Amino acid sequence: MLTVFDITGTIAFAISGAFVGIHKKMDIFGVLMLAVTTACGGGLIRDLIIGVNPPAMFVEPVFVCIAAATGLSVFLIMYRHKRMPASFAGVYDTLLFWFDTLGLAAFTVDGVMIGINAGYAGNAFLLTFLGFVTGVGGGAFRDVLADQMPDIFKKHIYAVASISGALLAVLLHRTLFPWRLSMIAGFVLVIVIRCLARHYAWNLPKVT
């Protein structure tokens, strides 16, 4: 089950990385590299923190290949049309929102699971952070490399959704819920918060 969502998340994040690269006028190689960074960067940071050497992306490079293929496809489509095909532009925001949200939910739960399997089931703080960093790390990496302020500092509900989902999964797992159910609950919570935030245009307060 997680694999399906992992692939969805990888593709979604690779698409967002490729778009930022094209927007920043990078060439085809830069676009590919940013797609891979966005899709695999969160897992890389997570693995460095719990000391998985070498990180999973190098041992099982299938997700790197999926991300690179996705980035290449986006580049070729944009290169051919010079801009989004008009028929696609109408649904573009909605599509990206859903890919992004599915990816965030899958990667968040994934990070929690990997932390539990690595033997940190007793440290709720670390597990929640691993879910969070797996979910949002790739996008932060992308923004630092593309020389812009990370979105997560502004698209607030994004990060809050990830933390809430990770925390719920961790707490349910603690209370002896079956792990599969705990993960699904966390996954669903991320998606629900994102949808509610979008529908009601929720915003966190700012000092203006």
Added chain:
Amino acid sequence: MLTVFDITGTIAFAISGAFVGIHKKMDIFGVLMLAVTTACGGGLIRDLIIGVNPPAMFVEPVFVCIAAATGLSVFLIMYRHKRMPASFAGVYDTLLFWFDTLGLAAFTVDGVMIGINAGYAGNAFLLTFLGFVTGVGGGAFRDVLADQMPDIFKKHIYAVASISGALLAVLLHRTLFPWRLSMIAGFVLVIVIRCLARHYAWNLPKVT
């Protein structure tokens, strides 16, 4: 003793992170995250370099909580007043200078101590670097995430003070000084250099 200064340093760096976040128009969550990153980022880099997995901030999250509480307080005060209360503005620079300096001195000596305890007492270069990166790493992290050039490249005496203090602590420790005294000497040197640099407006040369 170190714990008192660690708490001071954590609060000071969290305050500086929160101010940068507010200045960059981040929302409440971004401000909290930047406060935590600034306060805990230096220790995180240090732990990754000497291979402490998972890093201390995840095993003993008390400093993360202190940093988050500090960031939240700063945000709430600023949110309420929309700007610094006038009575506070007069002492703001002085207060920040002192918090910042105490934090830098405490974290620098802290990094050296942790390196010695981890078994690297024989490598003076590594120990000095650990003190330096623990002291200035959080601020550099903050600036990279906030999309601005790290202050340490410009607030030069800041980095030089940290390196000098770390080096002094390491060298005294080597010459069989009691470790407590070596650390205090390093701590005091950081503060003295910062005060002298401030009082005499010292500047390192630049190519203009």
Added chain:
Amino acid sequence: MLTVFDITGTIAFAISGAFVGIHKKMDIFGVLMLAVTTACGGGLIRDLIIGVNPPAMFVEPVFVCIAAATGLSVFLIMYRHKRMPASFAGVYDTLLFWFDTLGLAAFTVDGVMIGINAGYAGNAFLLTFLGFVTGVGGGAFRDVLADQMPDIFKKHIYAVASISGALLAVLLHRTLFPWRLSMIAGFVLVIVIRCLARHYAWNLPKVT
């Protein structure tokens, strides 16, 4: 043999870091730090990925010293002349191209070798990545710290040359070529691609 090229690479990357620092109006300490970061950053990232704790640059600080001495020399020359001496300006581009190219080739092959010695001879993907990240990581680090978009996203042939050379070295090593010959082949390929790209002004496609 590798040591000669390593020293060349360290000096070349330190020069490029120092120039970026001066261009960004950093003071002498910032210039030194950026020189060291550019020269040693790629190896640092490589060591973190394969779990060498503490990273080589702290155990054998000779390359840090070479990079710092190079950065200091560049700063002093520029400080004295306020700009490039005229007689030097004519050959500046050519000199930097050659230093940069030799450094890239040496560090790329170096990363592959260190990966093989660390026991990852069976993972061609990881080895290629280690060569790539050792070659281009320092420059990316420099650009992130100097608050500009990493060059490798735009100086495309640069990154492609590194990946091609690393891949060739890995593949030849796999087919039971003597390792010395495999490394020289990879080294030469990096240089040939860079020279061809420069001579024919090759460019990778972009969406404009």
